[in-house]
Amino acid sequence: MKINRRRKKQPNSIFPLKVDKLKQIMQSKFENNEDLIFSIYEHQGKKIAVFFISYQADSDKVEDFLLDPLLSSKHEWTSSSILNEIPLGTGKTTVALEDILEKLLIGEVFIYVENEEEIVSYILLKKQHRQLSKAENETVVLGPQIAFTESLITNLNVVRWSIRSTDLVLEKIMVGKRYPREVRIVYVKSVANEVDVNTMRQRLQDLDIDELEDSTVLQQYLDDSSTSIFPQYYSTELPDRFSYAVRQGRIGVLTENSPTGFIAPTTFFSFFESTEDMYMRWQAGSFLRIMRFISMFLAVILTPLYVAAATYHYEIIPTAELITLGQSRAIVPFPPIIEALILEFLIELLREAGARLPTKIGQTIGIVGGVIIGQAVVEAGLTSSILIIVVALSALSSFTVPGYLMGTSIRVIRFPMMLLAGVLGLIGIMFGLIFLIIHLLRINSLGRPYLSPVYPFRWADLNKALFRAPLQYENKRFFSFRPKDLLRYRRGEAKRRHDIDE
Structure with missing residues (x-):
């Protein structure tokens, strides 16, 4: 007696089925979209379906690598024989409709032989992404210049x-x-x-x-x-x-x-590191990193300090400079806080306009616009010339931060700091700084302290956060992140100098 041994249907499988039925399912899922290319071929008495998304898959590769060997063969095709006979390393099988739809959208090409229990897919992507090029937002002088792409x-x-x-x-x-x-x-x-x-x-x-x-x-x-x-x-x-x-x-x-x-x-300190620090001598790398920290502090406090001094604390201004400041502000009709807010807003407006305009026009707007508007607001009596210098120095300081997101955060923080300085003077600035420190102490990054290694204090990690030590002292990884292997190399071997005759 002949026993019919049928394979057990896999969970979530839509196969086996007729090619025409598969075409109906695909077209209904894609709402009869013309981008879905669904072709049916007759070969050795069987129907074979080949389908893909036109703008995702490379049609030339489909023609050369799939259709030519598929239709020119003399034997009958099955799912397993297709994988064996067509020499493409990306071939695999699936049975679930959700899997088919997902892979179609990322550029895979599907082949189905009627009444088979699996469908075969190949990755034949149409490459439409830009090539590797120089980084635009993170400019470096030393070291590799290439940037990531969208691929x-x-x-x-x-x-x-x-x-x-x-x-x-x-x-x-x-x-x-x-x-x-x-x-x-x-x-x-x-x-x-x-x-x-x-x-x-x-x-x-x-x-x-x-x-x-x-x-x-x-x-x-x-x-x-x-x-x-x-x-x-x-x-x-x-x-x-x-x-x-x-x-x-x-x-x-x-x-x-x-x-x-x-x-x-x-960590907070990682945003002030640059890859160039490692390529420079350790003295120059440390100097630049410390300068960035000082610049960050100036960007946050310089304009608020002017507002506080010009509003409440004339006694902290040297007498000679106080006379110049009084003469400069004599024709300004606004209090220092309004004066500073107007000028800071103009600086941010110029920065945003320069970033959104085409590169060559943006540079012109940034330089010419800054000079013309700065001179115009002083002559119009809207602000003092001293505040122009203070705001310009503050803006330049904020641009020294290598991380764009951190630089933007520092520029935003200036505005509430100026408001506190205008309302409470130096007490307001101290209140704002204390609030920022407490806030930074409470932040984590993936569960790790944001202010590490300052809090919790790690002496061994200070040379990796606040400055750059000579390479022979950089033999350990950042301990605060608890790496499995803390040691990068043996310090004794790194310091040893080999003579030519050794």
């Missing part, structure tokens, strides 16, 4: 090229329920702290959102303190900085269709 595959290749290790993990997570987008967690398994990796993985997997616009938006979803103005992850477009942080034991995150990645955990 996740390209970005992963750049990181893999920079970190040539079998320990490098590029963990894939899909974020977004309605419009899923691929996100990669990048870390070195033998160095990164397992708790941090698990925390990042959990936060990404727990995200219940329809869509993900960009990596900078993803940071806001993952923030420990969503109400804080300070960024809690370092966003960068430089693969060099990204890879350096990953090698130190931190976690990088890359997002599909985003030209920036971000690093976690991070």
Whole structure:
């Protein structure tokens, strides 16, 4: 007696079915969209369907690598024989409709032989992304100049090229329920702290959102303190900085269709570091880093200090300068707080206009507009010439911060500080600074203290945060992040000098 041995249908499988029925399902899901190319061919008495999204898949590759060998063969095709006979390394099978729809939208091409229990897919993407180019927002003089692009595959290749290790993990997570987008967690398994990796993985997997616009938006979803103005992850477009942080034991995150990645955990002091600090002599690198901290402090306090002194505390101004200030403000009809707010608003207006206009026009607007408007407001008696110098110095100080998001936060903080100075004078400034310090003490980045290594205090990490020590003393990783392997190299071997005859 002949026994009919039928394969058990897999869960969520829509197969086997007729090719015409599959076409109806696909067209109904895509609302008869013309971008869905669904072709049916007759071969050896069987119908074969080939379908893909026209603007996602490369039609020339489909013709050369799939259709030619598929239709020119003399034997009957099955799902398993297609995978064996068509020599493309990206081939795989699936059975679920949701999986088919998801992969169609990212450029995969599907082949289905009628009444088979699986469908075959190949990745034949149409490459339409910009090539690697020089970074625009994070300008560096020394070191690699290339920047990330919108192509996740390209970005992963750049990181893999920079970190040539079998320990490098590029963990894939899909974020977004309605419009899923691929996100990669990048870390070195033998160095990164397992708790941090698990925390990042959990936060990404727990995200219940329809869509993900960009990596900078993803940071806001993952923030420990969503109400804080300070960024809690370092966003960068430089693969060099990204890879350096990953090698130190931190976690990088890359997002599909985003030209920036971000690093976690991070500290407040990380935003004042630049990749150039490592390429310079340690004296120059330390000087520049300390100068950035001083510039940040000046950007926050300089204009509020002028407002407080000109409103309540004339006694702190030297007598000779007080006479000049009085003469300069004699024709100004506004109190110092209004005067400062007007000028700061004009500076921010010029900065925003220069950033939004085309590059050449933006530079002209920034330079000529600043000179003309500055001279005009002084001659019109709307502000004093001394305040022009103070505001210009404050604006220049805010632009020395390498991290764009942190620089923007500092510029925003100036306005409430000026209001406090205008209402309470120096007491208001002290109140504002104390509030900022308390707020920074309460922030975490991926569960790690934001002000580390100052709080909690770690003497061993100060040379990595506040200044740059000679390389022979940089042999340990950042202890505050608890890496698995704290030692980068042996300090004794790094200091040893070898003669030519050794």
